[in-house]
Amino acid sequence: MAVTIRDVARASGVHISTVSRTFSAPHLVNPETRSRVLATAEQLGYRPNRAARALITGRTHNIGLIVADIANPFFPPLIKAAETHARRRDYHVFVADTDEDPIVEAELVQALAKQVDGILLCSPRMSDDQIELLRREVPLVVINRLITGLPAVVMDVGQGAREAVLHLLGLGHRHLVYLAGPRGSWTNREIRRAAGATARAAGAELTVLGPNQPVEETGAAAAEAVLGTGATAVFAYNDLMAIGLLQSLQDRGVDVPGQVSVVGIDDIAYSVLVRPRLTTVANPTAAAGRTAVDMLLQHGDDGPAGQVTLRTDLIIRNSTGPGPYAPAVALNAEVAAHVKE
Amino acid sequence: MAVTIRDVARASGVHISTVSRTFSAPHLVNPETRSRVLATAEQLGYRPNRAARALITGRTHNIGLIVADIANPFFPPLIKAAETHARRRDYHVFVADTDEDPIVEAELVQALAKQVDGILLCSPRMSDDQIELLRREVPLVVINRLITGLPAVVMDVGQGAREAVLHLLGLGHRHLVYLAGPRGSWTNREIRRAAGATARAAGAELTVLGPNQPVEETGAAAAEAVLGTGATAVFAYNDLMAIGLLQSLQDRGVDVPGQVSVVGIDDIAYSVLVRPRLTTVANPTAAAGRTAVDMLLQHGDDGPAGQVTLRTDLIIRNSTGPGPYAPAVALNAEVAAHVKE
DNA sequence: TAATCTGTTGCAAACGTTTGCCGACAGGAG
DNA sequence: CTCCTGTCGGCAAACGTTTGCAACAGATTA
Known part of the structure; x- marks a missing residue:
């Protein structure tokens, strides 16, 4: 035939x-x-016939891309960029969704292993040991997680969190809430650590609420709790939660940013469609996808590539405004220096 | 090794x-x-080793999923559902993005053909002839397009458009705008035809603006043109455009739904996050994904499967309100009967 | 007792490629 | 005319499976 x-x-x-x-x-x-x-x-x-070719050359010209949740708007731009970039280099991409389940994650890597030249693991929820084990079956590049010895590309959310907190402090907020993300997320730990350190260094208070599933519902559901803390500014694990919170606050008649300031992370497409437009830390997801593909593909030539950190950017829009205290302008430089060490 | x-x-x-x-x-x-x-x-x-197995059995246990734009929020739920469903049946899924380009689309089908047992073509922009040609190389199931003899699953946007227009007429609007989608889209033609027929039957006016790329920017950019027509209600090709328009209107001080009513299509996750919440026609994208996978996988057993139509539902939220004319309540049944034939 | 059947296993060809090796041939140098 | 060198293309093995066929043993039937 x-x-x-x-x-x-x-x-x-x-x-x-x-x-x-x-x-x-x-x-x-x-x-x-x-x-x-x-x-x-x-x-x-x-x-x-690529299958026949793969059989003898050992190279399939396919790669796998495993994400926690395709429908989470954080991922599609990354998937798109990775796929386009891979195709330009004559690679096809298997995309799979774990539904935030570490077990499924591990199974997927194993199932895909024989059929691909490598796998991109986005924001994995598995344990480090687990990943360590799997990397022996197939070349791995991890996105948004740092594991010693494993090629990785991370977006520097720590820096972003720091900037965001400084922004809030600079506006005169002294009591912040961090609306945490899912358990097992490296990103979540990073943000929490960086935000905590920055707040502490400035003598401000940071209340952590969570962990939470990274979806808008949990953001909306957290409105009561947020108001209960008496904080005047909220920093959320991602834009989805921030937007959920934003709307939920407004539905309760709370003015944003008049009474409460809200900051998200990711800069998903919708953060600009919502009113007030969301102040957020932009993550270079597309660049991350491309970089990860590059690292995976050059993996064969020399040893495992290193770890790349992509910078993030605070984008100030309309969901943050002056807090009840004097703007800690002078503080900023001092705190920044303090935190940077 | x-x-x-x-x-x-x-x-x-x-x-x-x-x-x-x-x-x-x-x-x-x-x-x-x-x-x-x-x-x-x-x-x-x-x-x-699946490649080796495929070589001799001729079945790869892979399928391809080709969409116009992964980052368009219409697709991720479909991709997710299809992938999960396929995996449950022990199939892996190649996902590829054409960037709305019919040429890329054709190339992709050819490139993937040898590596999969079949391909899901979502909202293809190719010509019917082109698709007719490609189906000889690999089993195809088309989503959101009707081509005689080709297995397809379509969401009945015609019905949805009819309902939406009737809803608007019932609210007392007599001059509507259809903010059209991209050229080459079957869905776009269907909506336009159904909306046009319904409006005409009721003696209402329908102005078509377009074609447009199906993204929020074009929706926002259309605000002036929409206001220029003097229409009091707008029906958009998809939620993205509707939301763009919505925000753009509000930014200009136009009250929605007070002065202008807006209706979208798709019911993407964000249509409920925006204020006012968007009235829209819900598309069963997840079900479409699953159904298409089923059709593709049973394709081998008997002949090519038929064509499945999934019903859509008008979801009335807060972006639509009374128009300047008397509610055409009695009209509704009459028009419905008229249009149905 | 012979013939037949059934269940289990081995043998070898096949799937569509790639690739190391070798021979054929041409042209140039001596 | 011989030898050498280099280019081109054929041969066949290999990749990791599946599968039709045959072999064999033990059980069943006539």
């Missing part, structure tokens, strides 16, 4: 090896022969 | 064919032998 290398060989009067070489090592075949083969191949509609 | 069927055979003292059968036809091997083989396989960490 399908046209194979053999059909092309027969039709153009050469041996199959010549056809093979025409495609995989063109310089080894006489230009004249080559063009003849190419012509008949084109005419017959021949396309190399 | 990787452990093969041969290693297992050697370690358990049987022939490779027995090992093979242990996995692919267990009933053909002695229970005792089977458990012994299974044990050593487990111990050695053997996993069948």
